[in-house]
Amino acid sequence: MECPKCDSIMEDVTYHGLTVERCTHCKGIWFPGIEHKQLKEIKGSEIIDIGSPELGKEYDLLEDIHCPVCDTVMDRVPDLFQPHIHFEICIHGHGSFFDAGEFKDFKEETLSDFVRSLAMHLRKKK
Numbered sequence: 395m396e397c398p399k400c401d402s403i404m405e406d407v408t409y410h411g412l413t414v415e416r417c418t419h420c421k422g423i424w425f426p427g428i429e430h431k432q433l434k435e436i437k438g439s440e441i442i443d444i445g446s447p448e449l450g451k452e453y454d455l456l457e458d459i460h461c462p463v464c465d466t467v468m469d470r471v472p473d474l475f476q477p478h479i480h481f482e483i484c485i486h487g488h489g490s491f492f493d494a495g496e497f498k499d500f501k502e503e504t505l506s507d508f509v510r511s512l513a514m515h516l517r518k519k520k
């Protein structure tokens with residue numbers, strides 16, 4: 395499999411029986427299915443995200459990212475509870491791609507993340 399962001403080779407990474415693909419260059423992570431949600435609940439799983447958050451932010455600016463499974467342009471979506479995190483998701487359900495550093499951030503929900511999420515939800519209701 396090739397990385398949807400930098401076209402480098404992806405390598406298998408397995409944690410507690412769940413396998414994801416990590417880019418050998420930009421260190422972004424491809425989560426087939428809902429593995430990102432499953433791994434979020436497993437203590438210590440952030441260890442799979444070994445990339446530089448700074449490099450991840452650079453790659454996060456890229457648009458029209460194609461699913462490495464079906465080659466369809468993926469949607470860029472914010473996390474519901476941490477809207478500052480945006481990741482790409484295949485519209486056909488093949489998986490999602492997190493840039494380097496995003497999965498670690500995704501796992502760390504702070505009180506300020508909760509307050510920010512609540513404020514955005516209240517603004518949408520108005």
